[in-house]
Amino acid sequence: MSERINRACSFNRLFLGAFLVSCLFSVEPLQAGPDDDANTAKSLADMLRAARQVISSNQTRINDPNLGDKGLTGQVVLQQAVEIFKKTTGTDPASIDPASRLGRLMHAQMDAIVEATDANQATINAKGVGFKAFIPAVFARLVNESFESHAKSEAQIKVTAPEQLVRNRKSRPDPWESEVIRGKLLQADWPRGQAYAAEVDTKGRPAYRMMMPEYYAGSCLSCHGSPKGETDITGYPKEGGKEGDLGAIISVTLFKQ
């Protein structure tokens, strides 16, 4: 099993060099195509990022105390996420065969995006309340929790972080994730933005697992930045993070059937 460990291709166009290198060294002899493990994991991570970006772009609107109905229904958020996904990946989810594993999982995820948004309409539309704590990280966690019930035991998506940065206990890395964060993603020579993937038994079942690193941007630091320990707007102590630090990892698990 471990012989098939490979490095998933990096997706960030800015790091085309790393992309080429990682593809050259990729050991993925058994399958290649839209339904393969690497593309499936990447597509799920890309769609999660797209959906999170929709909440991020609408954050000021969501936090506006003078505005009631924001018009941000599940379908609206999904449509905007699909547009972003199409732009970033060049693929229209509608073109994916819904009967394929990729199609099934993408649909489960898109349903989860709608569900997590619709379930929070009262919060999003609350008048007279400014900051509502409906932020991208919370939204992503709710989408992933809903995805887990839709995708049954076929796949899991989680957003985690280096252990000392984790706020919500539910998002703590498991032992394998911790090891990858410490031994790979945090290493000085790890190519920036490059995902790590491996086949590894998880919960007693063979699985393909992918960890896609993300780094703090300036916009994250009002909550995750300095001074370390100071309470942020959400009530959590700031982590003292700096722009460019490894701040998040999208962790995708695809169980073998």
Ligand code: HEC
């Ligand atoms: C408004 C404050 C705020 C901003 C801005 C913010 N976060 Fe967070 N972040 C939080 C809170 C609160 C949680 C806990 C969410 C929950 O309950 O699951 C969180 C959770 C996370 C998590 C999940 C792991 C954990 O700690 O529970 C990651 C990863 C993360 N944030 C990364 C980022 C990144 C990267 C950015 C910038 C792109 C960012 N955050 C911007 C407040 C913020």
